[in-house]
Amino acid sequence: MADDDRAALLGRIAELEAALAQAERRWAEAEAQQRRLDESRARLQAILDRTPTVLYLKDIEGRYQLVNRRFEQLFHAEQAALLGRTDFDLFPREAADAFRRNDLEALYAGAPIEREEIVPQDDGPHTYISIKFPLFDRGGAPVAVCGISTDITDRKHAAEALERQAAALRRSNAELEQFAWVASHDLQEPLRMVASFSQLLERRYGPQLPDEAREYIAFAVDGAKRMQTLIHDLLTLSRVSTRRAPFSPVDLGAALVEALSNLRVAVEESHAEVTGSGLPTVVADPGQMVQLLQNLVGNALKFHGGARPRVEVSAERRTGGWEVAVRDHGIGIAPEDGERIFRVFQRLHGRAEAPGTGIGLAICRRIVDRLGGRIWVDSQLGEGATFRFTVPDRAAE
Ligand SMILES: Nc1ncnc2c1ncn2[C@@H]1O[C@H](COP(=O)(O)OP(=O)(O)O)[C@@H](O)[C@H]1O
Ligand SMILES: [Mg+2]
Known part of the structure; x- marks a missing residue:
């Protein structure tokens, strides 16, 4: 073979070898790529499978x-x-x-x-x-x-059970309200009869009756009157939810003035000094705001102890609403009684000490509940009491 041919052949072999090496490299690359693809697919499937x-x-x-x-x-x-x-x-x-x-x-x-x-x-x-x-x-x-x-089967069942319970609660609440209203309303009439006929008996035949009989009649009249107050207060309580007005702007300063005019006799008799300061306009049920302040101030006048009653009504801005305080310097409340006084008929004092039905603060709590606020008392025995309630901000209805 001529040297030239030989050299050409060797050159051709070298070319082929180079091409082969390149093909091998490409092959290895493709294999690596396929492996990576398989791995990533497997990883993806693993993620899907673990979901x-x-x-x-x-x-x-x-x-x-x-x-x-x-x-x-x-x-x-x-x-x-x-x-x-x-x-x-x-x-x-x-x-x-x-x-x-x-x-x-x-x-x-x-x-x-x-x-x-x-x-x-x-x-x-x-x-x-x-x-x-x-x-x-x-x-x-x-x-x-x-x-x-x-x-979401479990969640759905739980939500349905909750809704069923809420519906049952709404029903029983409505029935209770209805019952309280009907009972107190219908009791008024026979009671009026008992009271007026006992009084008639006393007026007509009083002079002929022995002292003891007159005393018994007085007890009957007194009992009937007390029951009338009780029924009146129970009706007021049931009306908090049944006779409600839409929420609108209420000037609490004006509401306090109205409450005091309703309490005029008690204020005058006790020579009380009641002040209001910094009272805002809130969005609430106007009549119920008067009622709320009236009950709290009324209590402050009633449980003042020996001294001349001084009551301060004030308000402070808090995040999300106002906090109103009714502060007195009266007999105070032991901290352990601070919660139960808001329940119906719970009184810490006998009738002899102070008249009342034990419904006033229950009414207050219901009014504040309806507002979405909170009511509580800060007090120590003998150191006066500060009743506070919150009125959350809201738009008028
Ligand atoms: N400002 C106050 N100071 C001391 N005790 C109070 C005060 N307000 C309420 N109480 C106590 O809480 C009880 C419940 O009050 P309330 O529900 O208004 O009923 P009532 O005024 O008819 O007694 C009262 O009987 C009294 O013992
Ligand atoms: Mg009261």
Whole structure:
């Protein structure tokens, strides 16, 4: 062989070797890329499989392309066996129809939709909240619909149970209110008769009767009058929720003036000094605000002890509303009694010490409850009492 030919041949071999090496490198690269692709696909599937929600991908004809482990477990279908099958192969017709309808809705919407779906399972129907959205090809045409479904059966049951309880409570509350109202209203009439006929008896026949008999009649009249007050107060209590006015702006300063005019006799008799300062306008039931201040100031006048009553009504701005304080310098309340006095008929003092029915503060609490506020007392025995309540900010109704 000529040297030239030989050199050409060697050159050709070297070229071929170089090409081979390059092919091998490319091959290795492709293999590495395939490995990375497999790994990332496996990682993606692992993520899908560990997700506790049900995940699936269907083509636009509704044929399954991919499901996660949760799907396989719940519906006893292996991913491989599912390929190419539709909801109509897996679920009863009615359910499959509903799923398909939602899939199509997502495809038409071209955006995620959220729907509740009822899914038949081994232990009966479950409620799912499903988010469904289309996937598009490069040209922007929808090629698949993806779904993520979360089982909300337990939450739904809990919410339903809560709603049932709330409804039962509303019913029994309404019945109670109705009962309190009817009872106190209907009791008034026979009571008026007892009171007026006892008084008539005393007026007409008093002079002829022995002292003892007159005393008995006085007891009867007194009892009837007390019962009238009691019924009047109970009616007021039941009216807090039955006769309510819409919330509107109320000038608390003006409400205090009105409360004091209702308490005029008590104020004059006790030579009380009642001051109001910095009282704001709040949004509330105007009549009930007067009632609230009247009950609190009325108590302050009643439980003042020996000294001339001094009562200060003031207000402070807090986040989200106002805090109003009614402060007296009277006999005070032991901290352990601070809560129970707001319950109906709870009184710390006998009738002999101070008249009353023990309903006033229960009315106050109901009024403040309706406002969405809080009422409480800060006090020590013998050191006066400060009743405070909050009025949350709100728009007029
Ligand atoms: N300002 C006050 N100072 C001391 N004790 C009070 C004061 N306000 C209320 N109380 C106590 O709380 C009880 C309940 O008050 P309330 O519900 O208004 O009923 P009533 O005024 O008819 O007694 C009162 O009987 C009294 O013992
Ligand atoms: Mg009272």
